[in-house]
Amino acid sequence: MLRPSTEAKTFYKVSQAGEMKAKNFLSSQKGRRLVKAVNSLKITVLCGFITILVLRGTLGPGGLFGGSAAPHSVDLREQIIKAQRAKVLAQVEDAVPDNATASKFVEEEKWDPSTPYTLGPKITDWDSQREKWNTLNPGMNKTLSGRPKTLLVSGSQPSPCANPMGDFYHLKFLKNRIDYARLHGLEFFYNMATFEKEMSSFWAKLPLLRKMMLNHPDVEWIWWMDSDAIFTDMTFEMPMEKYGKNNLIVHGFHNLLFEQHSWIGLNTGSFLIRNCQWSLDLLDALAPFGPEGETRVKAGELFTDKLVNRPVFEADDQSALVYIILYGDPKWKANTYVEWEFFLHGYWKFVVYNYEKMMAKDHPGYGDERWPFVTHFVGCKPCKLGANVENDECFKQMERAFNFADNQVLEKYGYSHAALGSFKTRKIRRDSTDPLGLENISKKETDHTTAEPRLLQQSAQGENFDSSIMK
Incomplete structure (x- = not known):
C-alpha cells in the first residue's frame, strides 16, 4: 500500500482549509449577497437571450440591428388583409357606449327590438323628388366648373379622446380634408353628433349618410371618409366619368370579394355613394344588421358563417355590405364599382415609409403606389390612453403623412416642412414684386x-x- 507523500498531505490540508474558508464566507451575510447577485445575473442573461430570440422572430427580416425587408418582398395583399382585420377588430374593441352622450340623446320613438330596425320613414320616390327640386333650382347640383356636386363627409366621437394626442391628430386630419375640399370645389360636412343611439361605432355613418342625402338634394355624390384616413395626393381627383351609372364606388379586390367571398374583399373607410333611390334602398337593407345588442351579435354570427375567414365578433358595416353584395339582391352587385387602380384606401404601413422615395422620384397626381391618394391608418387607436410602442409609431407616421400632404399645400405660398417628421417650416422661394407673374x-x-x-x-x-x- 502506497503512503501519500508529504506534498500531497500538505495540498490536502490546504484544500480542506480553503473549502472551510469558502463555506464560512458563503454562509456570511456578505457571501449570501454575492450568491444572490450571481444568481440574479444568470437569470438576467437568460431573460435577455430569450427576449432577443422573441424580438428577432417578431421583427422578421433585418433583425434588431438595422435593415428591413425589401418593400417588394412583402405581399401587399397580405398586408391589406391583416390591416382590414386589425381595423374592424380595433373598432369593435373601442365600441364602448358613451353614457354621457346617450343620456342627452332625445328619443322621439323607442325602437322595438322585435321589429326590423329602420333609419326612418320608407321613401320610394326619391329620384323623382330630386328631379323636381333640381328643376326648381337649376344649376345647384353642379360646381362652378360644371362637375357634379360632391359632399365630403367625415366625423369623430362627440366626447374628448382619453389621449389628448388623438384630438390633436383629429384636428390635423380635419385641416387636411378642408384643404382638399377647398382645392377641388367639394362641399364639406364634419359630424360630432349622435344621430341614432342604436347605431353606434362603425354603424353611425348610416343614419348620417341618410341625413346628408335627404337634406342636400343638390348634392350628386356623398364621399365618406373615416377619421383615421388622410388625403396624401392633393392633386389627384376622382375620375368620376369612368363610373357611368354605378352608384357605389368602394376600394377592394375582385378576386377576394367575388371569388373567395372574403369579408375583407372591400374597405368602407373611404367610399363614394350617389344621392339616389338605389342608395337609400342600400342603407335600408344594411340598417337591420346594425342596432347594438343581440341583433348585432346574431348578425355577426351570420356573417362569420357565410364569409371566409371572418372571426367571431358582432356585425360590422363592412361585413354587412360584403354579405348583401354576395347574397342579397343582384342590383347591389350590379351597381357597385370595386376600385383597385388607385389608393382610395391606402394601408399606411405600405406607403408611409416610402414618402421620401416618392418625393425624390415622382410627383403628385398619380394616386397609386407612386403617390398614394389616401393613406388610411387602419388599426391605430389614437384616442386610447397610455403609451405603447404601436401607438407611438402611429402618431409618428400620422405626423409624416400630414406633413407629406401639407407640403403640397404650402408650396404655393413658398414654404415646406423642414422634414416630414417636423412641424417646423422653411422658406423654399423668395418673395417677388410680381407675385402674379x-x-x-x-x-x-x-x-x-x-x-x-x-x-x-x-x-x-x-x-x-x-x-x-x-x-
Whole structure:
C-alpha cells in the first residue's frame, strides 16, 4: 500500500482549509449577497437571450440591428388583409357606449327590438323628388366648373379622446380634408353628433349618410371618409366619368370579394355613394344588421358563417355590405364599382415609409403606389390612453403623412416642412414684386403691339419679312 507523500498531505490540508474558508464566507451575510447577485445575473442573461430570440422572430427580416425587408418582398395583399382585420377588430374593441352622450340623446320613438330596425320613414320616390327640386333650382347640383356636386363627409366621437394626442391628430386630419375640399370645389360636412343611439361605432355613418342625402338634394355624390384616413395626393381627383351609372364606388379586390367571398374583399373607410333611390334602398337593407345588442351579435354570427375567414365578433358595416353584395339582391352587385387602380384606401404601413422615395422620384397626381391618394391608418387607436410602442409609431407616421400632404399645400405660398417628421417650416422661394407673374405677360403684349405697326409698314412697302415673328 502506497503512503501519500508529504506534498500531497500538505495540498490536502490546504484544500480542506480553503473549502472551510469558502463555506464560512458563503454562509456570511456578505457571501449570501454575492450568491444572490450571481444568481440574479444568470437569470438576467437568460431573460435577455430569450427576449432577443422573441424580438428577432417578431421583427422578421433585418433583425434588431438595422435593415428591413425589401418593400417588394412583402405581399401587399397580405398586408391589406391583416390591416382590414386589425381595423374592424380595433373598432369593435373601442365600441364602448358613451353614457354621457346617450343620456342627452332625445328619443322621439323607442325602437322595438322585435321589429326590423329602420333609419326612418320608407321613401320610394326619391329620384323623382330630386328631379323636381333640381328643376326648381337649376344649376345647384353642379360646381362652378360644371362637375357634379360632391359632399365630403367625415366625423369623430362627440366626447374628448382619453389621449389628448388623438384630438390633436383629429384636428390635423380635419385641416387636411378642408384643404382638399377647398382645392377641388367639394362641399364639406364634419359630424360630432349622435344621430341614432342604436347605431353606434362603425354603424353611425348610416343614419348620417341618410341625413346628408335627404337634406342636400343638390348634392350628386356623398364621399365618406373615416377619421383615421388622410388625403396624401392633393392633386389627384376622382375620375368620376369612368363610373357611368354605378352608384357605389368602394376600394377592394375582385378576386377576394367575388371569388373567395372574403369579408375583407372591400374597405368602407373611404367610399363614394350617389344621392339616389338605389342608395337609400342600400342603407335600408344594411340598417337591420346594425342596432347594438343581440341583433348585432346574431348578425355577426351570420356573417362569420357565410364569409371566409371572418372571426367571431358582432356585425360590422363592412361585413354587412360584403354579405348583401354576395347574397342579397343582384342590383347591389350590379351597381357597385370595386376600385383597385388607385389608393382610395391606402394601408399606411405600405406607403408611409416610402414618402421620401416618392418625393425624390415622382410627383403628385398619380394616386397609386407612386403617390398614394389616401393613406388610411387602419388599426391605430389614437384616442386610447397610455403609451405603447404601436401607438407611438402611429402618431409618428400620422405626423409624416400630414406633413407629406401639407407640403403640397404650402408650396404655393413658398414654404415646406423642414422634414416630414417636423412641424417646423422653411422658406423654399423668395418673395417677388410680381407675385402674379403679370410682368412677363405685359412685356409680351408690349412687344407684340410695337412689332405689329412695323410689320404692317413693311407689308405696305412690299418688303419681305419673316412671318414667324408674329408667333
